[in-house]
Amino acid sequence: MSTRSATDSLDTALRFTRAHTAMAKRLDAVLSNRHGISYSDFQILLHLGAAPNTRMRRVDLAEALGLTASGVTRGLGPLERIGLVDREKDPRDARVAYAALTETGRALLVEMTVSAQEVASDWFTPSCSTAEVATLSALLGALAGSGR
Amino acid sequence: MSTRSATDSLDTALRFTRAHTAMAKRLDAVLSNRHGISYSDFQILLHLGAAPNTRMRRVDLAEALGLTASGVTRGLGPLERIGLVDREKDPRDARVAYAALTETGRALLVEMTVSAQEVASDWFTPSCSTAEVATLSALLGALAGSGR
DNA sequence: AACTGATCCTTGAGTGCTCAAGTATCTGCT
């Protein structure tokens, strides 16, 4: 019984990574082809776009994405270089460096969001009803929240 | 309406990767610490263990894992070197190289599976009931299946 | 029996992360 449920969990975990691999590949392929930006970079832009003043501390960005601070530094590098994101200082705390969306960044984000919504919707639809996507979303939300 | 459902899909996709990142990290940390083998290597061993004669063609392994053939070659390298997996030839087709679990590989797999079941179970439990895990598993199975 | 195209696998270069270690700055205790 408890054994049964444990093997179910492992099985679910494996399906989880299998499904996620497929989804991420699809999203990444379309976003890269259409906009020249990877799925992970898009995630960064999206979070910045949703934040007040479209800017965030790097540490908070890492927390929001489930990455390390290191990963955020690496990801932000190219985005700064191509002018989508700006580096801003905090006048009160010299340690922090904000990442802020530029005007071009905001514009690109809008376009990319349309593509991403389309891809995500197409990916879920054939196997899941709208209600099922909602269920999935709720479960994933709980798991992502407690994840750390 | 249709717009609403599209933004839900994107939101679900983001939660999906957020939750998966957290889960994979956890699994990886425990398996690496306790057995010195990463989560992705464990997945390879698991699939081999479930296959007839505990061996598979590399191409089939790639398909099962959702990876490219290239990724499988890279992952198998270290496992062969430390004696968990053997390379076997097909007498009828000189192109194919089977990956086969060794005796040590089978033994380690059994131990690792116990750890992995425990971690997976612990990870799902606080946020999901057993029934919810079952629902999740079914949805993910459908998505993973249609993924390609 | 040779030519064409598909299949299986590997390799070089590059991406996107990780951890561990290091620098700089801030905060609180004494």
Next chain:
DNA sequence: AGCAGATACTTGAGCACTCAAGGATCAGTT
């Protein structure tokens, strides 16, 4: 005022993949 520890960020080395290209072998056609 000064020191201790926490916090923010960066950097070097390394891991787990990817794609594109290439080599070897096989199966079907002529």
